Amino acid sequence: MFLVVLLTLILLLNTSCTKKANNELILATTTSTRDSGLLDYILPEFEKEYGYKVSVIAVGTGQALRLGMDGNADVLLVHSKEDEERFVKDGHGTYRFDVMYNDFVLLGPSEDKAHVKGLSLASQALERIYKSKAEFVSRADESGTYKFEMKLWNRANIKPEGDWYIKVGRGMAETLLMASEKRAYTISDRATYLTMKDKLDLVILVEGSKDLKNQYGVVAVNPNKNSKINKKGAEDFINWILSDKTQRLIGEFGKDKFGESLFIPNAKR
Numbered sequence: 001m002f003l004v005v006l007l008t009l010i011l012l013l014n015t016s017c018t019k020k021a022n023n024e025l026i027l028a029t030t031t032s033t034r035d036s037g038l039l040d041y042i043l044p045e046f047e048k049e050y051g052y053k054v055s056v057i058a059v060g061t062g063q064a065l066r067l068g069m070d071g072n073a074d075v076l077l078v079h080s081k082e083d084e085e086r087f088v089k090d091g092h093g094t095y096r097f098d099v100m101y102n103d104f105v106l107l108g109p110s111e112d113k114a115h116v117k118g119l120s121l122a123s124q125a126l127e128r129i130y131k132s133k134a135e136f137v138s139r140a141d142e143s144g145t146y147k148f149e150m151k152l153w154n155r156a157n158i159k160p161e162g163d164w165y166i167k168v169g170r171g172m173a174e175t176l177l178m179a180s181e182k183r184a185y186t187i188s189d190r191a192t193y194l195t196m197k198d199k200l201d202l203v204i205l206v207e208g209s210k211d212l213k214n215q216y217g218v219v220a221v222n223p224n225k226n227s228k229i230n231k232k233g234a235e236d237f238i239n240w241i242l243s244d245k246t247q248r249l250i251g252e253f254g255k256d257k258f259g260e261s262l263f264i265p266n267a268k269r
Helices: 002-022 031-035 038-050 061-069 081-089 122-132 144-155 172-182 190-199 231-242 244-252
Strands: 024-030 053-059 075-078 093-108 136-138 165-167 186-189 203-206 213-221 264-268
Touching (some): 024 031, 031 053, 038 053, 061 081, 075 081, 075 231, 081 213, 093 122, 093 172, 093 231, 136 172, 144 186, 186 190, 213 231
Parallel strands (some): 024 075, 136 165
Antiparallel strands (some): 093 186, 093 264
């Protein structure tokens, strides 16, 4: 009798553990989706509708992609389209879709030592900053923001180095705080800047430039990575975030506080 009870308890425990694993979804994403407040705004709706518990790992896009490569995440929400497409092409992910976009902005002190305000291209502004040797604070990590920044330097045919170029190696929030403290220039996604604006002594100097678009995508990690990948959970999350209902929710985020959407939904299947 004791053996039967023991075996029953073991079976119930195993079933409970399996159910818990099936209901947990690991989302690897960027610091901007967390720091802007977007995830706190939309994820409760997903958890309520589908019954999942979402564990968020907010890191740079490069680190998020590596988590996917190592099979330590189920789904990715990141913003480096070329890297995301390569991730899928190389077999680390099964598919990728556009979700939303906002834009990057070039920030700096109001006195604007390098005289970049109002320039039509961000790469032109970086060239002026380089020539003036005004301090520039870079995330210098594997984030989508840093990859984007380096593309702009490359377009300006400049290799940024020297005492004026300050490498932080941290997230967007920490980078903005340091740039503000040093009264230096930096590049940020608009959403994170707006949510932190009251804490910063930085103003937008270049915006709306065609070379400042910031596209976000959602990627399903290849379930063949390991047996723990929640394939069904990733599929449910992707279908949910691309749905008309969630796209409207994303489009409303930020309007009440900032008078504008922090992310523009543009889901494409």
